[in-house]
Amino acid sequence: MFTLSSTALLGLALLAAPAEATERAPLPTCETGTRYVELTADTPSKTPEVCIRPELSLTLLFDAKIASVEVEGRERFRRVKVVDDTLVLVASEALHDGERVPVTVYFEDGAAPTSAIFVLVVHPSQAERQVEVSRRERSVASLRAGERQARAEAQQCREEKARLQAECRGQDGLTGLIVNGWLGKTGVVARELEAAASRPGDLLAVQKVISYRAVGPQGRSRLAVEVELFNPGAVAWMPSGAALVGSKREELTGLPVWLLGPIPPGRSRRVVVELDATESEARGTYTLKLWAGEAGAGSVNLDGVTFP
Numbered sequence: 001m002f003t004l005s006s007t008a009l010l011g012l013a014l015l016a017a018p019a020e021a022t023e024r025a026p027l028p029t030c031e032t033g034t035r036y037v038e039l040t041a042d043t044p045s046k047t048p049e050v051c052i053r054p055e056l057s058l059t060l061l062f063d064a065k066i067a068s069v070e071v072e073g074r075e076r077f078r079r080v081k082v083v084d085d086t087l088v089l090v091a092s093e094a095l096h097d098g099e100r101v102p103v104t105v106y107f108e109d110g111a112a113p114t115s116a117i118f119v120l121v122v123h124p125s126q127a128e129r130q131v132e133v134s135r136r137e138r139s140v141a142s143l144r145a146g147e148r149q150a151r152a153e154a155q156q157c158r159e160e161k162a163r164l165q166a167e168c169r170g171q172d173g174l175t176g177l178i179v180n181g182w183l184g185k186t187g188v189v190a191r192e193l194e195a196a197a198s199r200p201g202d203l204l205a206v207q208k209v210i211s212y213r214a215v216g217p218q219g220r221s222r223l224a225v226e227v228e229l230f231n232p233g234a235v236a237w238m239p240s241g242a243a244l245v246g247s248k249r250e251e252l253t254g255l256p257v258w259l260l261g262p263i264p265p266g267r268s269r270r271v272v273v274e275l276d277a278t279e280s281e282a283r284g285t286y287t288l289k290l291w292a293g294e295a296g297a298g299s300v301n302l303d304g305v306t307f308p
Contacts, residue, residue, distance in 0.1 A: 027121060028121055035131045037112055050119070052129045054122070085203075112135075193304065193305060196223060202300050205232060208225045212225075212308070238262040242288065250284075255273050273288065288301075
């Protein structure tokens with residue numbers, strides 16, 4: 001273990017990240033809480049995409065009994081269970097990040113529309129757990145539940161925005177770290193993770209990994225992981241999201257990713273991920289997942305990430 005000055009971590013966190021979007025299908029936006037989907041017989045609409053993760057259950061609730069279900073590659077699901085108007089799906093580890101799995105549900109009552117198609121998208125870190133599907137106008141109770149959920153999510157966003165704005169209004173450099181309470185008496189400590197390794201088949205090669213930790217107010221820690229990645233492929237690669245997944249599948253998601261730009265073919269670049277964590281979270285062992293914003297663009301899975 002070795003100790004670095006606070007400016008070392010600060011310099012890593014201030015890297016800019018311009019990027020050009022590619023033409024591949026983007027990963028869907030994953031909703032939290034209960035998601036509501038309305039189907040109509042007359043108006044064509046985009047096929048709903050639902051985020052899933054291996055070994056996490058997805059429940060789809062319909063307003064009519066289910067006659068049958070077609071799941072592409074059903075053998076790669078650990079559970080496909082139909083009970084009256086409810087479909088429960090549990091994907092296995094055979095499904096990989098970015099894969100898309102069509103699911104067709106046929107209804108028993110024969111009313112229009114007689115079926116519904118969904119596309120399950122394996123997301124690197126997020127999963128939707130419950131989706132309510134209606135072929136007619138939603139009830140007042142359902143609409144009110146959706147409004148309450150939307151208000152709660154909006155309030156959470158406002159609180160997070162206020163917290164970030166308060167931090168940004170502080171001083172830069174060492175003064176900013178001091179006034180925000182992230183230096184303490186130990187400063188910023190760093191550890192080179194020689195045992196951390198990427199998985200066979202990952203798109204990029206990991207050349208060097210350093211983790212950082214600063215103990216802040218109320219026992220919380222500011223953590224960062226610096227990864228030097230080499231791109232052996234023929235096209236540039238740009239990570240758009242990151243998550244830390246613990247040994248018990250607990251996830252720290254929504255982490256900002258900082259780098260100078262897309263990693264060109266045959267070149268190496270540093271990628272930095274930073275987060276705020278509790279004492280117990282800072283002591284865990286994680287897999288760092290980095291993924292591009294397009295399905296099939298490849299991801300990096302770095303096992304054995306710990307913090308000083």
